[in-house]
Amino acid sequence: MKLSNDFVLSFFGLKEGKHKFEYRIDKQFFESYSFDEFLDADFTIVLDFVKKSTLLELYFTCEGKATVTCDLSNEAFELPMSGALDLVVKFGEEYNDDNEEVLILPHGEHQLDHSQFIYEMIVLAVPLKKIHPGIADGSLKSxxxxxxxxxxxxxxxxxxxxxxxxxxxxxxxxxxxx
Structure with a gap:
């Protein structure tokens, strides 16, 4: 899915070494993937990008919060979340994303749309059971x-x-x- 050029990293002109990129993600990002579990979202994504002569290393981290509904009470609450994803990009004959830690891009490719990896990292950080913190401490009356x-x-x-x-x-x- 193509969102915008904000998530397309053109690595062709970058020098070898470490580079850092930062992104702000909101509810609109998730709506573009038809993900409707978040009532609201505010995440900061940091991408530490390492360019080497034969491969690329991407280290994603995210911190933020999402407004979700409680699975027990159906009350809305802010869920703090964090996540991390490491990805190695190699070059080969054809595109291959079968391995979740290694992505193979065709030779001659000069950019990478990494929005899908950000989406997956955040969605996988959502706990299986979303329980309102007021239930655990007894402060929620419903x-x-x-x-x-x-x-x-x-x-x-x-x-x-x-x-x-x-x-x-x-x-x-x-x-x-x-």
């Missing part, structure tokens, strides 16, 4: 949480009444063991 608490299996055990027939059978077992 009707959904009250209902979940009422329906929890521990509460049901306390309220369950046993069948008197089973109680009589249990007495027989107790009497037998005496």
């Amino acid at each position: 009707d959904v949480l009250k209902k979940l608490d009422e329906l929890s299996p521990e509460k049901k055990k306390d309220k369950e009444e046993t069948d008197p027939r089973w109680d009589d059978l249990k007495k027989l077992l107790i009497d037998k063991n005496k």
Whole structure:
């Protein structure tokens, strides 16, 4: 997917050695990938780029936050996130991205669109369960949480009444063991 020239790195004119690039990512970036789990987003991406004579090394790091909905209460909250991705770019006969750590570009290529790698790094940093911090410390008050608490299996055990027939059978077992 092509977003803009902001994420296309032209390495042809760069000298060998280390270079540093910084990007700001917001919700619009994720909308271009049809990723709608973020209500809002604000990330800073730092790319440490090392150009060598036969290959390129890219070291991505991200820090920021995304506004997401809690998986339990459906309340919106800011989720701090961070991530890292290391990528080696080599040159070969044809484009190959089968390996997640090594990308092969065709000989003669002079630029690289790295927006897909940034997208994947951030999306993979999202935890499987997004839980509002107010749930853990008990500060979040919500009707959904009250209902979940009422329906929890521990509460049901306390309220369950046993069948008197089973109680009589249990007495027989107790009497037998005496």
